[in-house]
Amino acid sequence: MRATLRWAHADFRAHRGEALSVVLASAGIIASLLLAGALFSYAANPWQRIFNQSHGAHIWLHTRAGADADALAGLDGVAALSGPYRTAATTVEAHGARAGVTLRAAATAPPETGRPLVTSGGWLTRPEAGTRTRTRTGTDAGAGTGAVVLEASVARALWAEPGDTVRVTGPDGAPHALRVSGIAEVAEPRYHPGGASGIGWVLDADLDEIAHGATGQSVGLRLADPDDTDFIVQRAVTVLGADRVAQVTKWQQARAEAGGDDRLLGQVFAVFGLGALLAAALAAAGAIGARVRGQLRDIAILKAVGFTPGQVARGFLVQHLAFALLGVTLGTTAIALLGARIPGRIGEAAAVWQDLPGHTGLMIGVPCGAVLLIAAATGLSAWRAGRVPPVPVARAALPSAAPMTALSRRALGMRVPPALVLGWRAAFPRRGRTLVPVARLALPLVLITVALVAWSTLDQFRSRPAQMGLPAALTVRTEQPAGAADAELEKVLAAVPDVAEVHPGAEVAALVPGQTGTITLRGLGTAGSPYPSTVVEGRPLEGPDEAVAGQGLLDLLGVRVGAWVRMTVEGRPQILHLVGRSIEPESGGRVITTTLDALRERDPALRPDFHALVLHKGADPRAVSAALATAAGGTLEVRETPNPADRLEPARAVIAALIAVLALIGLTELLTLISTGVRDRGRDLLALKAIGLTPRQIGSVIVTAAGLTALASAVVGTVLGVLSGSWLVDAQGASSGIGAGIARFPSAPVLSVVVAGAVLGAVLAALVPATRTARRRLADSLSDTL
Known part of the structure; x- marks a missing residue:
């Protein structure tokens, strides 16, 4: 054990730069995971965050004057x-x-x-x-x-x-x-x-x-x-007098009301959290494995002088566990002390996080889990190190890159820049050695693209609500009794500027078959002018007794598009043919929509309860609302159609911060891949310098290889991210009752920025090692052949 410790200490002194990089990588990964945990808690617990920040009251008593x-x-x-x-x-x-x-x-x-x-x-x-x-x-x-x-x-x-x-x-x-x-x-x-x-x-x-x-x-x-x-409420009412207390509001009521938002945001960010943890795990394992592979010559010499495989394995475990503990301690301490000082929403989340539930558990669990993960990765790498043969020249006997192909030779003959050809050869040497780095670097980019899909979907609710199940921007109710004035009211509403369509509507509660639950039956529009529901499966309304339903209603009844549904409304049956599935943001999707004429077949005396107004493209709902109030002389109650994006607005800033955290994890992975590639291709670079390539060309090869690897990872990551992100958003929409079909892809310029950013980051990260390698003399590189 003493010899193992002495070798570990000597190895640390000889490779201080590599040790520092492992420590910093561990610290960066831990800091990223803790910031991600802070962001998840910040977004998924909006009520708790507000309660803690405002030093909220648990009970509100509303009393009469004089209490x-x-x-x-x-x-x-x-x-x-x-x-x-x-x-x-x-x-x-x-x-x-x-x-x-x-x-x-x-x-x-x-x-x-x-x-x-x-x-x-x-x-x-x-x-x-x-x-x-x-x-x-x-x-x-x-x-x-x-x-x-x-x-x-x-x-x-x-x-x-x-x-x-x-x-x-x-x-x-x-x-x-x-x-x-x-x-x-x-x-x-x-x-x-x-x-x-x-x-x-x-x-x-x-x-x-x-x-x-x-x-x-x-x-x-x-x-x-x-x-x-509950006990304090009883005592408070006794002190004030029951006749003086008009209403009591408890903190559980407010939290339960915001529970739907918590659940929705929690499910969305739980996926990001697991993905970020996996990406961080791969980055940590890659950094440790890269350092072990870089010391194969030293390990072989140790085996030659008498070190057993167990001693070699223990030496690496002792070293890297010490590095992991140091890195984890630095990362955790930095977030605990300086996290709140980070500008923007990340710093705000870190400041609030310490007062939110689960803070202590995450601050302890994430570092401990990271240490165990690093220990497992180190154990695997140490086991591989113990199996290294005690023959130093064995490494030199193995080819470090794929042989020059006929296409590469032809490209060089056509005067294609050598840096591009050799960089391509270095980036994609062999199938197995190409897939691993591309896959590792693609994972953070997949998660970033998934976050952009969620962002684009939220933007669609804002910019194009008609495509997301919200064609009507305003709902108008009148204080005048319904009757002969309905037609006149519709004319008044239609005459207001920027009002494109006016659809009379009524909503009634209906009992589902078996009378085990209540759903919302909505009559909206007429047979001649049906309401433009956003139908994503089946077809819109065309004939009598036809209806479209939300995903929540289809799941509740266990039916599919094309079925006939019998329900009971005020003791009388209503039979409708479901011809389509619509995106339905209200009432958990448990809504069935038909025409007002279809409801009048059951109740001829039915009159509109409200009017849904579809506005012209680009119209301002506020300006139209003010114009309606003026036109009707203040007798109208105008409401804006509720938008699910209002509930998910906190997610927008958190998604942006999450992208920054994932980018940090990706940068750590990228630096590891670049340093590993430079070290593994040391003999190739020596040969290139020996045959006459200039230092600038040598550096260009390294930079080109890093850029091409990042380009391949970015293309794979964005494609997989778009597909998996749309599936995730649609699955979440289906589970919440809104329905699948709401996912929207990021625009081509946005995806291009992601790809370009990954390539640019790889190029910038490769500049320093490329410059350092290009300036090395031949004598400095002879040890790489052993």
Whole structure:
């Protein structure tokens, strides 16, 4: 053992550069994996992230005015209070949309507990006397216009942005103008049309002007132990009095509401996580294997002087385990101390990660798993090292590259640059030696392309919603009773600029066969003008009693396109022929869509509940919404069609950061491949220099070989990434009920940038070793022949 340790120490002193590269590669891989874990936790736990960042309250009590909320601070188990805040129930209107909002009176400084996280604009400030506010459209909002901060889901429903002016109607019915100063996120239940009201924050003076004393009260309780929620709620209600508590909101409700987003994002990023782990494993194994192969001559000499195979294997294990522990420690320490200082979303994710669930487990599990992985890779390489024969010249007797082919000789005869011909020969020597490096380098590029497919799919939901199951941009409901005015309303809607089509619609709840579940039956459009559903399987509606259904409904009923479905609506049967499968983003895909005329066959008195508006290409839904409000005299309730991309918006920035992490892993793999190739082709380069190639040509051979290897890997990686990415996105769409057929390929320029970036990175990474190798003298390279 002593001899083994002495040899390991001597080997380390003789190959400090190689040892440093292994340590840095291990540190880089660990840092990449930890950053990937931080990004996954950041994206897949949006509610938990917001709760931790805002120091959120576990319980929100909404009481009547006069309740002694300050007494709750003395309850055992209550760590902090948020508020109490005076509140008022109001209606907020903007761009033709309307939403119920509970305004809270707040100070100019956000609270410490239950703090709204301002994502756009700024917090409330007290206006200077005599100032006037000017809106983004250039109209004067008037003197004394107050400010409001809207919760993000309310702002999306109203299309409100910082700088807009909204109309607020208080309990007395009087309108007031407020300027939107900011958009904020909170760890509380989101706003839903027809459901819970949204949240807004205003200054005390503004709330007094709007509510005139008709206010309630809200207070948030942050608990020392979240598991005591139910018990604390009982005690709080007892302290305040049951007659004074109007509503109680628990943190479990808000988390459960965001659970669908967590599951969807978690599934998507779990795939990326496994792929990144595999890529990192191959990179670590490659770096260790390359170093072992580079010391075959030293190993042979050790065997010749009496070292046993076991001693050689133990020496490599001791060395590389020490390198692995050092690299893992450096990578983990760097992320723990400096991760939060990385600019952009990666640094933000690293800063928030330490407060998210699973942080400790990943910070311990990832490094330990990496050490075990490196130990396994080292053990395999050490076992191979122990089998090296004690004959130093055996390495020189083996050809290091493929023989010159007739095509290569013909190319040289045609005066093709020698660097290109010899670089091709070095990049693709033999089938087995070509596939391994190409496959290893292609794996990170496959994952990068898969991420780009997910990005392109999200962009399609934004830029071309009609192709993703969202032809109608707006949904209009009227406060007037339906009846003879339906035709007149349709004429008013169709006359608004940028409105291309108006489709009357109605939705009813229907019982599936066996009456074991409820689905949504939607009548939309007429027989003469059917709704343009996005049909990806089968055909659109053409005749009576025909319908299209989402993937979730087909899975629920266990039927396929072409089947006849009998359902029960209000006690009467409705039989429809499923002629197509549509992309259906709403209700988990458990929606069947037919024409309004088909529903009227069952109920002739059925009238439209709403109208779906299809806009001209390039039309601004906000401008159309405002025009609708003006044309109808404020009697319409206009809603924007919900877009799944809103729920997945956090994934966009995380995908971009993930691409950067995968690029780092790919760069580590690339550096290993280049250094291995230069060392393995040392005798070839010596021969080329001996026959008269200049140093510049020698360096060009190395750079060309690296570029061609990267080019082959990039082409293979992008092709496989596009295919696997489209399959993954479609499979996720099918499992979520939206349905397959939503995946979109990245554009050709984007894929070209990926390929060009890989080749350019390989060329730049090969410049330093190429320059160093080209400057070596013949005498310096004689040892490579042994």
